[in-house]
Amino acid sequence: MRSVSARPSATLQVLFEPEGDARRLHLIMRQRDALRPLFLATWEALSRQFDAAELETWAGAVLELVNVNAGPACLIAYWEASRDAASTREIAPLLGAAQICAEICRHAGAPAATASLNALAIARRSFGAAALSRWWRAMEMLARQAPESVLPAAGRMGQILLPGTIEAFEDFITAGLRSAAGDRNRRLAFFSLQDDLARRMIARDPGGVGFPNVEAEVKAFTTALWGELPLLRGMAGDSMDKPQRRSTISGPIIRLPETYRGVRGDAARGLFRAATAHAQAHLVLGRARFPIGTLKPLQVALVNLIEDARVETLAMRALPGLRRLWAPYHVAEPRGIATAPVLLARLARALFDPAHVDDDGFVAKGRALFAAALPRIEDSAISREIGTLLGNDLGQMRVQFNARTYVVEPVYRDDGLGLWDFDEGAQPPDDVLDLFIDAMRVDAQESADGSNQQAELGNAEAGIGRGRPVAPDDRGTVIARYPEWDRVHGIERPDWTVVREVAAKSGDPHAIEDALDGAGAVRNRVARLVRGLRIGRIVRLKRQHDGHDLDVDAMLDAGIALRSGQEPDPRVFRSSKSVHRDLSALLLIDISQSTCDRLPSGATVLDIERLAVAVLSEAMDQLGDPFGLLAFASDGREDIRMTSIKGFDEAYDRPCRARLAGLSSGLSTRLGTALRHAGNVMATTTSTSRKLLIVLTDGEPSDIDVSDPLDLVEDARRAAVDLRSRGIDAYGVVLGTAGIASAPRIFGRSNTMLVPRVENLPARLSELYFRLARR
Amino acid sequence: MPLDAYRINTEPYYEPQDTEIDIFTAAYSERLPVMLKGPTGCGKTRFVEHMAWRLGKPLITVAAHEDMTAADLAGRYLLEPSGTVWHDGPLTQAARHGGICYLDEIVEARQDTTVVIHPLTDARRILPLEKHNEIVPAHADFQLTISYNPGYQSAVKDLKESTKQRFIAIDFGYPPPSTESTIIARESGADSDLATLLVRIAERSRNLQGHGLDEGASTRMLIHTGRMVRAGLPLAAAVRAGIVLPITDNPDIRAALTDAIAACVP
Ligand SMILES: Nc1ncnc2c1ncn2[C@@H]1O[C@H](COP(=O)(O)OP(=O)(O)OP(=O)(O)O)[C@@H](O)[C@H]1O
Numbered sequence A: 001m002r003s004v005s006a007r008p009s010a011t012l013q014v015l016f017e018p019e020g021d022a023r024r025l026h027l028i029m030r031q032r033d034a035l036r037p038l039f040l041a042t043w044e045a046l047s048r049q050f051d052a053a054e055l056e057t058w059a060g061a062v063l064e065l066v067n068v069n070a071g072p073a074c075l076i077a078y079w080e081a082s083r084d085a086a087s088t089r090e091i092a093p094l095l096g097a098a099q100i101c102a103e104i105c106r107h108a109g110a111p112a113a114t115a116s117l118n119a120l121a122i123a124r125r126s127f128g129a130a131a132l133s134r135w136w137r138a139m140e141m142l143a144r145q146a147p148e149s150v151l152p153a154a155g156r157m158g159q160i161l162l163p164g165t166i167e168a169f170e171d172f173i174t175a176g177l178r179s180a181a182g183d184r185n186r187r188l189a190f191f192s193l194q195d196d197l198a199r200r201m202i203a204r205d206p207g208g209v210g211f212p213n214v215e216a217e218v219k220a221f222t223t224a225l226w227g228e229l230p231l232l233r234g235m236a237g238d239s240m241d242k243p244q245r246r247s248t249i250s251g252p253i254i255r256l257p258e259t260y261r262g263v264r265g266d267a268a269r270g271l272f273r274a275a276t277a278h279a280q281a282h283l284v285l286g287r288a289r290f291p292i293g294t295l296k297p298l299q300v301a302l303v304n305l306i307e308d309a310r311v312e313t314l315a316m317r318a319l320p321g322l323r324r325l326w327a328p329y330h331v332a333e334p335r336g337i338a339t340a341p342v343l344l345a346r347l348a349r350a351l352f353d354p355a356h357v358d359d360d361g362f363v364a365k366g367r368a369l370f371a372a373a374l375p376r377i378e379d380s381a382i383s384r385e386i387g388t389l390l391g392n393d394l395g396q397m398r399v400q401f402n403a404r405t406y407v408v409e410p411v412y413r414d415d416g417l418g419l420w421d422f423d424e425g426a427q428p429p430d431d432v433l434d435l436f437i438d439a440m441r442v443d444a445q446e447s448a449d450g451s452n453q454q455a456e457l458g459n460a461e462a463g464i465g466r467g468r469p470v471a472p473d474d475r476g477t478v479i480a481r482y483p484e485w486d487r488v489h490g491i492e493r494p495d496w497t498v499v500r501e502v503a504a505k506s507g508d509p510h511a512i513e514d515a516l517d518g519a520g521a522v523r524n525r526v527a528r529l530v531r532g533l534r535i536g537r538i539v540r541l542k543r544q545h546d547g548h549d550l551d552v553d554a555m556l557d558a559g560i561a562l563r564s565g566q567e568p569d570p571r572v573f574r575s576s577k578s579v580h581r582d583l584s585a586l587l588l589i590d591i592s593q594s595t596c597d598r599l600p601s602g603a604t605v606l607d608i609e610r611l612a613v614a615v616l617s618e619a620m621d622q623l624g625d626p627f628g629l630l631a632f633a634s635d636g637r638e639d640i641r642m643t644s645i646k647g648f649d650e651a652y653d654r655p656c657r658a659r660l661a662g663l664s665s666g667l668s669t670r671l672g673t674a675l676r677h678a679g680n681v682m683a684t685t686t687s688t689s690r691k692l693l694i695v696l697t698d699g700e701p702s703d704i705d706v707s708d709p710l711d712l713v714e715d716a717r718r719a720a721v722d723l724r725s726r727g728i729d730a731y732g733v734v735l736g737t738a739g740i741a742s743a744p745r746i747f748g749r750s751n752t753m754l755v756p757r758v759e760n761l762p763a764r765l766s767e768l769y770f771r772l773a774r775r
Numbered sequence B: 001m002p003l004d005a006y007r008i009n010t011e012p013y014y015e016p017q018d019t020e021i022d023i024f025t026a027a028y029s030e031r032l033p034v035m036l037k038g039p040t041g042c043g044k045t046r047f048v049e050h051m052a053w054r055l056g057k058p059l060i061t062v063a064a065h066e067d068m069t070a071a072d073l074a075g076r077y078l079l080e081p082s083g084t085v086w087h088d089g090p091l092t093q094a095a096r097h098g099g100i101c102y103l104d105e106i107v108e109a110r111q112d113t114t115v116v117i118h119p120l121t122d123a124r125r126i127l128p129l130e131k132h133n134e135i136v137p138a139h140a141d142f143q144l145t146i147s148y149n150p151g152y153q154s155a156v157k158d159l160k161e162s163t164k165q166r167f168i169a170i171d172f173g174y175p176p177p178s179t180e181s182t183i184i185a186r187e188s189g190a191d192s193d194l195a196t197l198l199v200r201i202a203e204r205s206r207n208l209q210g211h212g213l214d215e216g217a218s219t220r221m222l223i224h225t226g227r228m229v230r231a232g233l234p235l236a237a238a239v240r241a242g243i244v245l246p247i248t249d250n251p252d253i254r255a256a257l258t259d260a261i262a263a264c265v266p
């Protein structure tokens, strides 16, 4: 097909279809002297990458632009864009671009279309193919809903794309359309970046490295240093007019600023590392909680400073190279006006670096006190002693100190809030609280925010992304009815049960991620299993006609046969063949009331279910096996609630983990209906040759309107049998001891896995999956 | 003596971590099979060599692998000009003539292969050779030792319960820091400062076990790194080539490990 590719353009014409688009386009271009050279150059460049059929479609795309009167500038821009993208050898994105461009041209005019094509070059710097097609769709939406704004927005694409993600761009477009509420002038202001909101949305430092970019690396770094996993969180961005926010410790959690303003690239990475190493040193080596007592703000600030020096001294004794990590941020010079913040920064440097020269009397005194306390360096009490003393001294020097505006120096250090105990005794004086006012606000916000943000996220998803009908009430939308077996009368009652889809609530995905981190051993094992499977399973075959290796035993037999005058078996080789998996799985999770029972460890059954599902999901995701997650509970036959955590076509991403975290226990277990529904979901949305349905449940079926649980056991058994006849393998994983008797009756003994010690579930569930997946 | 080639004449250097020498000695005196558990490169092989020397017994080592068959262990008929001749496999040799048979990385072998050791490792102490129509009673000196890395353990690759429960186990971890630096200094020729530093560096990587790394840096790795330094490479380059690059391909973990290692260096 690629026979055209190497030929010079002059001979191309003979290959055209007589009535084809390529021929027509060449004929048109023959009339256009100004455009022709560029066109021919483009054609030649493209014919090196695409075959005749693809070129034909491309010519059609150009003709479409010609037809909407896109004009020469637009055609030239399209050709350029085509040549830029030709090396990918993908014709489809080029055709899509032309189509949308024609659409933009229709709605917003040729200059807007041309500007969009020029902006494409910028977008391509940030995005891959998938994101680019979303970028085009967002541009098209803009052209339809705000035609006047395409030109100004396209002209500012570099700025608009500063945040760097396609989601941010989509948000930007949506926000602009929404905030203008149909007002053309406000739209123009927004998309030409005159508007405040618009500017804020793109105000991300170019080259800035945000906490999410470095989270994984910084976490591993800190773990490697101290051997303890840090609990890291980002803090929402702070406002520009305030000093850079410092990290803060709250309980075991270290909160880091989303970005350090004005710090870029590797410098930003270094700063995140420095900040995390410092904060974790507090948690690992310090663990002090000072009573606030009657201390003055300046004293509090100094206690913080001495404790920082103490903890860093200890840290650098164990890991001397940390000095190189922290040193660059100690920049206070021993001169200038000696205000309190300046003196504090100078003292911090003097304590950090014994070789640094600073003759100030206060600094010298601080150094002397700290040096004298070195033999007791392990004891955090020295920080409170020395800090109180120094704070007193500085107070008497009558230097300026404003608790409201004070920030800890150097920038990598935390604000000190985590060192203080506010709960006990009397309310601390307001001026001390001023010191931490920002941090406390953050703390309160983040805790509350967690849920707020998530709720919004959930709504947004339910509304647009997931395209599901909005629930009319909290009982959810009716999505199906199923029959149920009446054991007493031996009949099937048609349409007896009602399944409702209940939108998932989003919880804090960190809960899942932290639990995963805590399950290192299991996760590690599972990761190894994943690797084993990903390579593809290889089976060895003995006594083959062909193969890569001689089968020694077969050869010997053949040799013996030869010598004894018998016909030898020619199959003397060994070979191997790899077996590919073609498998999808649905995890059906019981979230009935009993799953909130607490285990000896303090975790609930549901917590363990969640962790187990997360461990396995991570594995299935890495394997690329299609999978779905569905939770169920029931409240009588009219109300069997299914909550989709992950559909087969959805990605296993953070929002998905948030939905998993958002599951809560309640109601009963009408297993048969849940099985039938899960079977339907699998039958209609998956097409793999093997389908696994794994049910996690902690007891036997029951419901409020059924007095004899045996009825539901029998119904579930029939549902499971029915699944098998539909080519779905159903497995019951039974937690605890309540379901030990009924589960084998429902799923069959070989399809039941008992997990009497619920804590073992994460390991056992993944084992089950891998055992099944290898078959 | 048929197994003379397998005797170890000079003492293999071995630095005890704990009471493993006593345990092995006791197990051997009772001819009980021993399982050495531990991560890669922590001295299991060296330990058996040392014990074989200490007990004055020949040592036959077999590295298990996936394709290994029972015949590879027990023996098979081979063709020779005069006809077929039976050849003892390494396990049979050790059982017949008396010696320690060391099966390295036993889990690599398939479970149907591993069962040939069962009659040798219970009260019977015999090795039935079905094809040769013979039952070999184990020599009084025979003993079986296997090694097993629990890190590789998984649902798919694991020893049968009936195999596991035949063995006395000795757990090898990484040696205590001072012991480990002695080993490194001795084996790589590094001075004691460098050896101590290498142990501290290893601790960083071992902290990441289960959090990005399957296993931390082994003693073997540290010895190699020490030798690279001895060969004239700067420390940072030796650590990178000897530890960071071999141990992971994940860029985040590489960066994190590199920086954490830098924090160890004064
Ligand atoms: N306790 C020790 N005494 C002396 N040398 C040791 C000790 N531990 C480790 N070594 C050194 O480490 C190297 C690796 O040890 P060895 O080969 O015995 O590891 P292993 O546990 O058998 O590893 P693998 O499971 O990968 O086979 C040895 O060559 C030796 O130099």
Ligand SMILES: [Mg+2]
Pocket: B041, B044, B045, B046, B104
């Ligand atoms: Mg070894």
